Amino acid sequence: MVEKPLSQLNSGEKGRVVKVVGDPLLRRRLVAMGVVRGAEVIVVRRAPLGDPMELLLKGYYLSLRRNEAENVFVEVDGKQT
Amino acid sequence: MMVKVALIGNPNVGKTVIFNNLTRGREHVGNWPGTTVEKRVGRGKHKSVTMEIVDLPGLYELTASSIAELIARDYIVKENPDVVVNVVDASNIERNLYLTLLLLELEANVIVALNMWDVAESRGYGIDVKTLSELLGVPCIPTIAPKKVGIEELKDEIVRATQKRRVGGRPISYGDDVEMFIGKIETIILRDARLSKYPARWLAIKALEGDERALKTIEELAGPETLSEILSIVAESRSVLGGDPEVVLAERRYNVIRVILERAVRKREVKLILTDVLDEVFLNKYLGIPIFLAIMWTVFYFVFEVSEPFMKLLNEGFIMLGKLAGETKTPLASLWADGICSGLGFVLQFIFPIIFLYIALAILEQSGYLPRAAFLMDRIMYNVGLGGRSFIPMLLGFGCNVPAIMATRVIKDERDRLATILVIPLMSCAARLPVYVLIAGALFPEYAGTVVFSMYMLGIILAILVSLLARKLVPGLKGKPAPLLLELPPYRVPTLTAVLSFAWRRALVFLERAGTVLFAGALILWFLAYFPWGVEPGSGDSYAGLIGNTLQPIFSPLGFDSKLVTALVFGFWAKEVVIEALGILYGVEGEEEIRSVIAASVSPLTGLAYMAFVLIYVPCIATVAAVKKETLSWRWAAFLVAYQLTLAYAVALIIARLGSLL
């Protein structure tokens, strides 16, 4: 298991949220939308211009900017990179 | 008997369709006091009970940091509706129930409408309604709003619920550690009678979460000692819970939801969903943006080209009507023909692009494409200090600024919306094009195309600069764009009636609000052009000409003579008029002739500065009226006029000075 910011996941990669940090307002919005500890998140794709990214979590699609996704740390399977 | 029913739910869950089903179309649309958030109230009747139904804004949570959320929560706490119908998207139930839990905390008399039941089934969700109702402690009714499935049951349940008011209900437990702190704060709140009008447990939870509004209420009603007592418990909870209480609470709510869903919902695996297939195309790395541009082109064409013949026809109709008064020899006949009729024609013609715009927007919104457009364009817009949702309104600005400003309704964040409204007028609208074409054609016959194009680019560059600057300096706009956190809902086929009724209602609202301001403006300009009575209308001897002559010295550093300045005065009404006014001022008729007088009497440098000025200074009174309507304040409208005049002057001056150095 490796821990890294959600923003570093590639399309198709899956992770489990371990913590959400950063600005209180943003964090509050994130957790209300279901980005909470333990939630499983799949990165679906990035926008054609490279940002934002689209996620699948709790059965719905949510998009976040890179600088927002940087505040979400996820656990992914695999070797340390 | 009259009962108050509030409708609440996440965005895009079918709340509007449910509202229409409950009210049968009798409704009143306005704004929540002091805000631009739309308020819809309707009446319905069921089994001799009259219901007043209030549609609350679509939202995900109930914090104190968003206007829409404050409106909803204040309404529930202070107006105390008899029933709160929580519309839930059953096909996205996990996230939707988060709001349900917040409503239960508020001790509202909740009924859950499990809408999109058909979608949930097709996605393989099997929801056991009875178990779900038991676990939540409130009635749940499956509905498919557009097919009116479950609506009668929902009405029955509303009537039943008004008869036996749920008192407190069974609170949902967030775990012993959290409950201990909630309990401690609740005890303090219960001790103080001054706080008794708020649900105690709710206020305790909000205080624990550090909600600014809740803490302020406690301080104002119960005093600073009580507040600091509570704050010390909050501080203690932080170390015991191992994190911010608000984050911990949100996690616990999702835990509660998971436990509920484990017992009440069975999920079958469903392979491919249409939305996933469509997104492979619409959000494709290579196809996404070309498709977006093609869709935007279509919208543009539809809104501006299709409405043009209608606008012309209407305008001509009013001119004919004006002629009914016969020769405009008397002030009264002129008031009728040149003031009232042409003013009405001017105001009413906007109804066409506005209706077409709202039809296009409703289709984009209901189909689910609008958030995807924001997703595609967000990167560019974020870099200029706005968000993805600002792109479409700004693009529409190239057609006409008025519908563009109305389209900013799709921007959820208030500050992002204001910032967008303030830069839209820099998008060079179609009415400015004839001015460029004429002047560039007269003074730069060889490079007319390039000159016109550079005016458009100048507008875009200035819009970027103004936006970046405004977000650094202007109070009320300062700060970064709001977080994106954008939901991409499934694609849906828009319904014709919903699209048309939406467009029609909005167009009426435009007429009501902006129409009066606009009409008054048109009459004032008529007066300035036609008086003192007997002068050649719009000429140097009219009041407008006098204003032009008086203002001219201010503009002499830019090289504008009094004729050019007077034409600018008329340009306040509408940019097309600038050319007409120049014709009258120079005493010539027809484009060709105007072109040759301009070529003879204006230097290329002055022409360039003049075009830049026309681009930047206030587009027209209709735009100012739209800004007033959409910001609900003369302050922002005045700010727009002030900054645009200053900027126009500065840019024209730079052009004139730099040019004279070369």
Ligand SMILES: Nc1nc2c(ncn2[C@@H]2O[C@H](COP(=O)(O)OP(=O)(O)OP(=O)(O)O)[C@@H](O)[C@H]2O)c(=O)[nH]1
């Ligand atoms: N299949 C299906 N579609 C539905 C159902 N309810 C609503 N819709 C569709 O979902 C779309 C969104 O519905 P609206 O009523 O506009 O949603 P809303 O909650 O008012 O949305 P906002 O006002 O933007 O928050 C519309 O195209 C509806 O026709 C349903 O039960 N089943």
